[in-house]
Amino acid sequence: MTTDTVYQPKTKTGRIADFVDQRTGASGMVKEFGRKIFPDHWSFMFGEVALYTFVILLISGTFLTLFFDPSMAHTTYDGSYNPLKGIGMSVAYHTSLDISFDVRGGLFMRQVHHWSALLFVASVSVHMLRVFFTGAFRKPRELNWVVGSTLLVLAMAAGFTGYSLPDDLLSGNGLRIIDGIIKAIPVVGTYISAFLFGGEFPGTAIIGRLYMLHIMLVPALILLMVAVHLFMVVVHKHTQWSGPGRTEENVVGFPVGPVYAAKAGGFFFIVFGVVAAISAFFTINPIWNYGPYDPSPVSAGTQPDWYIGWADGALRLMPGQLWDFSFDWIIPFPWGDNLLAMGVLVPAVVLVALLGGMFVWPWVERWITKDDREHHLLDRPRNAPFRTAVGVAGVVFYCVLWAAASSDLIATHFHVALNDVTYWLRALFFLGPILGFIIARRIALALQRKDRDIVLHGREAGIIEMSPEGAFTERHEQVDEYKLYKLTAFESPEVLPAQADRAGHVTRSEKLRGSVSKFFFEDRVAPVTKSELEEARSHHGHHAVEGHDDKELEQ
Amino acid sequence: MGDHSHGSPQESGTVAKAQDDSLDKIQDPGLPPHRARLTDTDPRAAKRAERQVAILFAISMIGTVLFFVGYFAVGHPESIAEIRLQNMLLGSGTAFAMLGIGVGIVHWARTLMPDHEIAESRHEVRTEEGRQEAEEIVNTIVDESGISRRPLIRNSLIGALALAPLPGIVILRDLDLTKASASEIVDRLRHTMWDKGVRLTRDPSGTPIKASDVQIGSAFHVIPDGLNETEDPLNEKAKAVVLLMRLNPEDLNVSPEREDWHHDGIVAYSKICTHVGCPVALYEQHTHHLLCPCHQSTFDLTQECEVIFGPAAHALPQLPITVDADGFLVAQSDFHEPVGPGYWERP
Numbered sequence: 051m052t053t054d055t056v057y058q059p060k061t062k063t064g065r066i067a068d069f070v071d072q073r074t075g076a077s078g079m080v081k082e083f084g085r086k087i088f089p090d091h092w093s094f095m096f097g098e099v100a101l102y103t104f105v106i107l108l109i110s111g112t113f114l115t116l117f118f119d120p121s122m123a124h125t126t127y128d129g130s131y132n133p134l135k136g137i138g139m140s141v142a143y144h145t146s147l148d149i150s151f152d153v154r155g156g157l158f159m160r161q162v163h164h165w166s167a168l169l170f171v172a173s174v175s176v177h178m179l180r181v182f183f184t185g186a187f188r189k190p191r192e193l194n195w196v197v198g199s200t201l202l203v204l205a206m207a208a209g210f211t212g213y214s215l216p217d218d219l220l221s222g223n224g225l226r227i228i229d230g231i232i233k234a235i236p237v238v239g240t241y242i243s244a245f246l247f248g249g250e251f252p253g254t255a256i257i258g259r260l261y262m263l264h265i266m267l268v269p270a271l272i273l274l275m276v277a278v279h280l281f282m283v284v285v286h287k288h289t290q291w292s293g294p295g296r297t298e299e300n301v302v303g304f305p306v307g308p309v310y311a312a313k314a315g316g317f318f319f320i321v322f323g324v325v326a327a328i329s330a331f332f333t334i335n336p337i338w339n340y341g342p343y344d345p346s347p348v349s350a351g352t353q354p355d356w357y358i359g360w361a362d363g364a365l366r367l368m369p370g371q372l373w374d375f376s377f378d379w380i381i382p383f384p385w386g387d388n389l390l391a392m393g394v395l396v397p398a399v400v401l402v403a404l405l406g407g408m409f410v411w412p413w414v415e416r417w418i419t420k421d422d423r424e425h426h427l428l429d430r431p432r433n434a435p436f437r438t439a440v441g442v443a444g445v446v447f448y449c450v451l452w453a454a455a456s457s458d459l460i461a462t463h464f465h466v467a468l469n470d471v472t473y474w475l476r477a478l479f480f481l482g483p484i485l486g487f488i489i490a491r492r493i494a495l496a497l498q499r500k501d502r503d504i505v506l507h508g509r510e511a512g513i514i515e516m517s518p519e520g521a522f523t524e525r526h527e528q529v530d531e532y533k534l535y536k537l538t539a540f541e542s543p544e545v546l547p548a549q550a551d552r553a554g555h556v557t558r559s560e561k562l563r564g565s566v567s568k569f570f571f572e573d574r575v576a577p578v579t580k581s582e583l584e585e586a587r588s589h590h591g592h593h594a595v596e597g598h599d600d601k602e603l604e605q
Numbered sequence: 606m607g608d609h610s611h612g613s614p615q616e617s618g619t620v621a622k623a624q625d626d627s628l629d630k631i632q633d634p635g636l637p638p639h640r641a642r643l644t645d646t647d648p649r650a651a652k653r654a655e656r657q658v659a660i661l662f663a664i665s666m667i668g669t670v671l672f673f674v675g676y677f678a679v680g681h682p683e684s685i686a687e688i689r690l691q692n693m694l695l696g697s698g699t700a701f702a703m704l705g706i707g708v709g710i711v712h713w714a715r716t717l718m719p720d721h722e723i724a725e726s727r728h729e730v731r732t733e734e735g736r737q738e739a740e741e742i743v744n745t746i747v748d749e750s751g752i753s754r755r756p757l758i759r760n761s762l763i764g765a766l767a768l769a770p771l772p773g774i775v776i777l778r779d780l781d782l783t784k785a786s787a788s789e790i791v792d793r794l795r796h797t798m799w800d801k802g803v804r805l806t807r808d809p810s811g812t813p814i815k816a817s818d819v820q821i822g823s824a825f826h827v828i829p830d831g832l833n834e835t836e837d838p839l840n841e842k843a844k845a846v847v848l849l850m851r852l853n854p855e856d857l858n859v860s861p862e863r864e865d866w867h868h869d870g871i872v873a874y875s876k877i878c879t880h881v882g883c884p885v886a887l888y889e890q891h892t893h894h895l896l897c898p899c900h901q902s903t904f905d906l907t908q909e910c911e912v913i914f915g916p917a918a919h920a921l922p923q924l925p926i927t928v929d930a931d932g933f934l935v936a937q938s939d940f941h942e943p944v945g946p947g948y949w950e951r952p
Contacts, residue, residue: 085723086725087723087724087725151682154676154680154682154691155691157691161692161696226843226881226882227883230881230882230946233945233946233947234881234947240948241787241790243948244781244783245780248780248782249782249840250840251840252839253782253837255782286730294633294635295634295637298727300725301726302722302723302724302725303722308714309714309720312710313710313711313715316707316708316710316713319707319710320704320708321707322703323699323701324700324704326696326699326703327704329696330693330696344809344839345839346842346846346884347884348883348884350898351898352899365881366900366901366916368916369915371912376919378918380952386952388950389947389952391918391948393917393947394880394881394946394947457901458901468901469914472915532634535631535633535634538630539630539631579629
């Protein structure tokens with residue numbers, strides 16, 4: 051590196067920049083990022099919300115660690131909340147109460163922390179739905195989808211470990227359920243439970259261990275994954291919606307400096323402000339109402355935080371016994387009998403399968419379509435009916451489990467029998483995703499046909515005209531060329547039948563792929579072509595606009 | 606349409622058709638013309654927007670002041686009402702402080718910063734040459750190390766690397782702080798504090814229960830006598846809590862081997878759900894059902910707490926009880942099977 055340069059900075063900014071650049075080479079970064087283009091769309095905000103709520107979690111969480119003591123040692127409450135005075139409890143619960151009642155702003159920080167945790171998992175989830183339904187996970191972004199899925203799992207882990215820390219009645223019962231699930235794991239479950247709790251449940255070790263996971267290991271992993279995630283966003287550049295002027299080869303949007311930075315930076319303060327407002331007016335997790343953990347009592351109508359609900363719901367839906375058949379399977383081995391607690395294992399497998407399906411979907415879709423091209427333009431959900439239908443099926447499945455976590459509240463709220471709610475949800479567990487798939491696909495196809503109709507016959511102008519013969523018709527206006535392009539610029543994959551390999555064999559998996567492809571794409575709607583449009587327009591010259599033949603919409 | 610990333614004909618000649626009839630596609634008209642905003646054309650509107658941004662920033666400052674009012678003027682709160690007030694002031698102060706800045710900046714960007722959309726071209730994530738070079742470098746590294754030519758080194762290294770992490774796993778053995786052996790870890794799940802002659806006492810006071818105090822239809826939450834004096838009361842309680850109820854003896858269907866486990870219609874069952882361990886805290890008196898509020902497992906008291914609904918897969922264990930000489934309820938023995946959720950070694 052030479053310090054002997056021709057460049058002589060003239061402004062003060064220039065001199066500082068020159069100083070930094072000669073020591074760090076940061077001008078390359080400024081060149082790379084200063085005017086980097088980011089496409090703008092409201093649906094791209096969810097990932098930002100996730101990032102910002104995570105920052106808020108770090109800020110508020112750091113404050114909480116200054117006052118929280120994760121010890122399970124026994125103590126007697128002597129703080130300023132009268133109803134609990136003189137009650138025996140753990141130090142962890144005591145300090146949680148102190149944060150709420152004896153540290154000014156402590157309750158506010160607890161509320162901010164809990165609300166932004168709920169919002170964090172929510173925004174990660176909605177962000178992933180956006181990415182899924184628009185096909186933003188396709189090549190070259192499959193690995194970033196995996197990183198994002200990992201982040202969702204980590205977010206749930208961070209949430210659960212944090213939920214357990216105050217050592218109140220509710221969180222203690224949550225841990226007890228976890229203990230029950232762990233014990234169901236074949237062969238090693240009993241030992242894992244003993245190792246995790248440092249002996250028998252509840253022991254005196256678990257809160258300290260979860261604390262370490264919650265404030266160090268899990269957030270460090272999240273930070274690492276966020277860094278990888280954002281790095282890959284820079285490498286790939288952001289996806290964009292297709293539209294006039296937007297192609298697979300360009301990115302259209304605003305430069306980082308100043309517009310995007312201002313909008314994104316300002317948005318952080320907005321997210322923080324909204325979280326603060328919610329925390330000011332809506333109580334979350336009032337641990338002082340629950341009392342310290344005690345293995346004997348539990349309150350009715352208890353609910354986990356929303357993102358654990360689907361797991362809790364899966365546990366509730368699984369029948370432990372069907373008539374006389376018990377799902378506690380006794381397996382006879384030469385050394386004696388062992389037990390498979392299928393009533394707990396089956397729901398666990400269902401959850402893992404749903405998460406696993408999320409991780410591998412990009413490769414499943416690639417396998418079906420054999421599409422090896424890069425995609426930087428997003429699909430409107432209606433233009434990928436097969437993917438939209440699969441996504442809706444997944445969402446319905448998740449929501450059935452989620453609803454099941456509130457089966458008792460549904461029963462008491464709507465005055466129906468708890469058992470009936472469970473039976474209905476068990477039926478929906480199987481039928482819901484199928485119905486969701488069919489309905490979503492039909493809606494997507496119908497919307498695509500509507501788009502074709504708008505392109506070919508124009509939009510309804512809302513003007514009713516009376517012809518000299520006395521007939522009433524609505525005038526249709528042709529849409530402008532930009533709208534026209536937006537409605538026709540999409541790909542509609544065709545059925546790709548099973549192909550023979552080089553040796554001339556059609557493998558079994560290829561046959562399966564062919565039939566899945568047929569199932570997904572046989573109903574496809576193709577975008578309007580130029581000749582079709584010209585044909586339709588000349589056709590309009592001769593006939594009334596209404597009363598077109600529906601058959602011409604079928605491809 | 607991303608044609609530069611098409612695979613070679615050999616490896617993916619069957620990619621989905623990229624709309625081969627691209628000539629018949631409706632033409633891309635290019636970016637729509639930029640529409641000027643009011644603030645672009647009218648200096649007065651721009652000035653107005655500038656003032657609005659400044660007002661929003663001023664609101665933020667007021668919000669910060671509001672925070673201090675909540676913090677200092679309320680001081681250390683002495684009642685729930687004061688805590689609520691302070692939380693509201695701190696929260697709304699922060700909310701205004703943040704929203705003022707955030708909305709102000711976004712308003713500034715939307716009205717006064719340029720809103721021309723700019724197009725930038727994408728670069729390929731990788732180049733063929735780059736990948737080839739990388740491959741060659743890796744090959745050279747592998748070649749120079751000689752790892753593929755000297756299998757003795759390679760295999761012994763694999764062996765060493767496979768063994769080396771094992772201490773890292775073994776060292777976690779003492780995560781169980783009780784120094785229990787493997788068989789003790791399994792065995793202790795079978796035992797609770799209950800034993801012959803241990804009195805049933807009320808939870809949490811620990812006062813013993815006379816059989817005559819237990820009315821038909823009543824239910825007691827029960828802990829073993831002396832629980833609160835043990836070293837780890839919570840650990841013992843997590844296994845030993847019991848529900849005590851009295852039914853009309855004719856309502857009970859008692860199996861022959863449990864003939865003498867109840868005392869005149871008074872029965873005691875483990876309170877720990879056999880599903881995943883929540884306390885089965887709800888007793889429905891007129892149906893004689895026990896319900897777990899966590900996952901709604903329902904047990905029929907008249908049928909020795911068989912599962913009649915929900916995810917639990919086996920009955921609640923029964924504690925055999927009798928009365929001692931003073932008329933207090935006592936256990937005849939420990940439970941005859943492990944309490945709580947199922948586990949591998951349970952049968």
